[in-house]
Amino acid sequence: MLKKLTLLFFLGFSVLFASAQINEGDKYFVAFTDKANSPFSIENPQEFLSERAIERRERFNIPIHISDLPVNPDYIQAVADIGVAITYPTKWLNGIVILTNDPSKIAEIEALPFVKNTVKNVSFKNDQSKQVETDIFGMNKPYEMKEFINEIKATQKSTSATSSLDYGSSLNQIDMIGGVALHDDGYQGQGMVIAVLDGGFLFTDQMIAFDSLRLNGLILSTRDFTEPGNNVYQVSTHGTSVLSTMGANLPGEIVGTAPKAAYHLIRTEYTPTEYLVEEYNWVAGAEYADSAGADIINSSLSYKTFDNPAQDHVYADMDGNTAPATIGADHAANVGMIVVNSAGNSAGTNWPWIASPADGDSVFSIGAVNADGQYVSFSSIGPTADGRQKPNVAAQGASTVVASINGGISAASGTSFSSPIIAGMTACLWQMAPDLRNTDIMTAIQQSATQANNPDYLLGYGIPNYAVAGIILSGFNTSRVVNNSDISLFPNPFTDQINIVYHSSDTQAVTIQIVDMDGRQVYTAENIARKQGLNYFKIPQLQSLKKGVYVVQISSEGEVISRKILKSL
Secondary structure: HHHHHHHHHHHHHHHOOOOOOOOEEEEEEEEEEEOOOOOOOOOHHOOOHHHHHHHHHHHHHOOOOOOOOOOOOHEEEEEHOOOOOEEEEEEOEEEEEEEEOHHHHHHHHHOOOOEEEEEEEEEOOOHHHHHHHHHHHHOHHOOOOOEEEOOOOOOOOOOOOOOOOOOOOHHHHHHHOOOHHHHHHOOOOOOOEEEEEOOOOOOOOOOHHHHHHHHOEEEEEEEEOOOOOOOOOOOOOOHHOOOHHOEEEEOEEEEOOOOOOOEEEEEEEOOOOOOOOOHHHHHHHHEEEEEEEOOOOOOOOOOOOOOHHHHHOOOOOOOOOOOOOHHHHHHHHHHHEEEEEEOOOOOOOOEEEOOOOOOOOOEEEEEEEEEOOOEOOOOOOOOOOOOOOOOOEEEEOEEEEEEEEOOOOEEEEEHHHHHHHHHHHHHHHHEEHHHHHHHHHHHHHOOOOOOOOEEEEEEEEOOHHHHHHHHOOOOOHHHHHHHHHHHEEOOOEEEEOOOEEEEEEOOOOEEEEEEOOOOOOOEEEEEEEOOEEEEEEEEEOOOOOOOEEEEEEEEEEEHHHHHEEEEEO
């Protein structure tokens, strides 16, 4: 019990210290020199990490590191005694964010022997007058105003009768990435935990689209690092919309990519203003996600310029090692999580590139395409400042279907929505192979994508096919199929189903048939969408076929490719 209380104390640290009687002022980051004389040790991680966080490290053979240790509480108390409010600590950056309306206190803090430095002018200025009218839709400056939410019924194709879930208008954004096959096989996020770092989750506690999350106890916690102690359900619908692309379950209208995953809802973004402190909020939120045992972080946030120009990043900072949020994101990946982050919406501006934390070398950065799978002009581009490939992959970020706060659905645009589509489906993929490392999962997703052999700085490796990624994780080598535009049938011999993987250089409809050796058709599926890149198709319930040799034919526009396959039982 004592250990559990200790963990809860540290997960609740910011609430404790933010109760100091300082409500307005400037925020600063205070960096410490070390973690010497800490009451915590790496030999006893249960005092500061949940069982699930420890299990993740053990499963992937990740040792407990000094960076896992909480900030020395004696250091925190010494700074608090000077008369400033402690907002929260951050163990990965080994420091604290403070709030003070007396700048002279900073000199006293810097004089402490264990203080390395302070980051000044991390302004907060609790000025609600900067709230903008569109904040109710989460569409203010931090989200770059190229994300649009249209409170109208989305007009996208509805789900087909062959799907086990009734996706409604959200089918396209899931089918585009091969997600229906995973869902049909029962992989819908069960047992996976996703942390959502965002600006607020207004009405998430009331909307019918999230009923199944609430009724099944799948919202594990909420936390506000921007204004500690506040209710995340009372500000900004940006996080609400983001969450809906993963966790919504409103049959006939919208089903998310991970409707049965569990979620931590974490507010790190202060929507009225944009200051560097939000990157420190981000790191604290990611640390909380780690300590609570999350598998995946979705962050639909991007940092490059601020309301105080002195804090602005330059492109050279996007090297994967400089911006605070990027440093935190790579730490999160190093402890075994997958960090999925929107690429940003600034293409076509004087800063067309991705921004922090999407520049992290271990971050899965997501670009945007439209409903037809074409690059959309706002999606931020690569490379990073040090020349690395970004973004990693892309998903639908134009006219994406999201749950509406007014009931039903809306259409939204921005990489803020392509990112969680990928995050949720990645949870389902990882559910298939939970003992594989985060890097294995991300590599398989990239290998399954439409531009796997020829990535670019617009869409990275392209649009992934999660059904194919699942096959890759089982040991399937796609190189022969891709390099020779070949078809692979397996298992061969088969008993009750046939899996088909094939590569296409274009997009069109195909017909798939099974023919016996007497020329009789025993199976036909018409108008199957063949997409550019790797395609996967499963023919189930074949146990009634007689033992013997059959021919599988894939035909389109006069071209027929045939392969023999043996029915063993």
